Amino acid sequence: MGKLTATRIRGLKEPGRYQDGQGLMLHVDKAGNRRWVLRIQHEGQRRDIGIGSASTVSLHDARWHAGELRKKIKTGVDPVAERKAERQKRKSGAKTFRNAAEELHAHLATRWSSEKHAKIWWNSLERHVLPKLGNRPVAEIDSRDVIDVLRDLWHVKPDTARRLRQRIAAILDWANVNGYRETEAPTRAVLKAWQVAGVKSQAQNFRALLWKDVPGFLLKLRETNHAGATVKAALEFLILTCVRSKELRLATWGEIDLERSVWTIPKARTKTKRNDHVVPLSEAALTVLDRAQKFRRRPGPDALVFEGAKDECPLADMTLLMPLRRMQVPCVVHGFRTSFRTWAAEATGAPREVAEACLAHVSGSAVERAYMRSDLLDQRRDLLATWGRFCVSAPHCNVVALARPAGQ
DSSP: OSSSSSHHHOOOOSEEEEEEETTTEEEEEESEEEEEEEEEEEEEEEEEEEEETTTTTTTHHHHOOOHHHHHHHHHTTOHHHHHHHHHHHHHTTTHHHHHHHHHHHHHHHHOOOOOOHHHHHHHHHHTHHHHHHTTGGGGGGGHHHHHHGGGGGTTTTTHHHHHHHHHHHHHHHHHHEEEEEEEEEEOOOOHHHHHHHTTTOSSSOOOOOGGGGGGHHHHHHHHHHOOHHHHHHHHHHHHTHHHHHHHHHHGGGGGGGGTTTTTEOOOOGGSSOOOOOEOOOOHHHHHHHHHHHTOSSSSSTTTSSSOOSTTTTTOOOOHHHHHHHHHSSSSSSSHHHHHHHHHHHHHHOOHHHHHHHHOOOOOSHHHHHOOOOOOOHHHHHHHHHHHHHHHHOTTTTTOOOOOOOOOO
């Protein structure tokens, strides 16, 4: 069939050895793992030399490595013996798991959107992983070690165990790419043990309030003494606009255009970081902003809309959650986005893409997104206006359904 191509490689499904020429081949095993192998003749013996996983070594790089290995063989160098010597050298000054974790953490620090995320990532390792694996050579850690670390957490804190599994895998893959260990993370073996233990591998859903209960909750929120005026207004504004907590907590007055009734969230603060997210403001949301103006502490476009207890400091995530806990409401702040989405599906005729756009979700295939040039602002304005009227209506009222546009 000739040489391999990137397109052909992506389509390979069956186990086997797929030739690229001059001894280079892609080996696909029964589990679906793919690795590059160079078959050579050295001193009358046929030998296979691994070049690396296809998930980290591209076709172009595999060919380059194969060419370098052939050059060494022609000059009389035994690549296999050379590798063994390098491994022995590394072993004498072997990197520990902690060393590899520190390197990856420093590398990722430039990509994380907040210092808080970086601290959470590292603190979880310090508490649960490093006491057991920190001083071990990273080259020697296998699936049994990973399973032993996570075993006690699997049934008690499955979400924590799931995140730690991902972080350990990232560290071991980092070590593999940088030559500290010969293999990638034993992810498949750990997942198999996970399934045998009866632990669900999918993420758990956020606890959400039934959409029919949202008006009653907002009525109680306005009357409660469990939160201050700023926190109550911030939480209500979040529910009415369907945004994420960080987008709300860092909102400034300069992002609000009262004449056009829109709030423009900079793309740097959105989850996808693709484009600015323009949020149409309903009458209910504008009413909350009127209340917020009354406890505004300082002028200027950079002033926070919902300022924390300390001047010029935003509200904390926990500050928004505390009223829910004190009022014994069985949901989390993020769950109100689920309330809105379920309401849109069950109580309105709004098209799916409009509801998803209100949540700033990336939906549809890459081709669909390439052709979709509209931000559906007018349709989102209508849907959020209806959501706002519902939210401030009397509890247990009938829901006004949106009429589905012609042709939908």
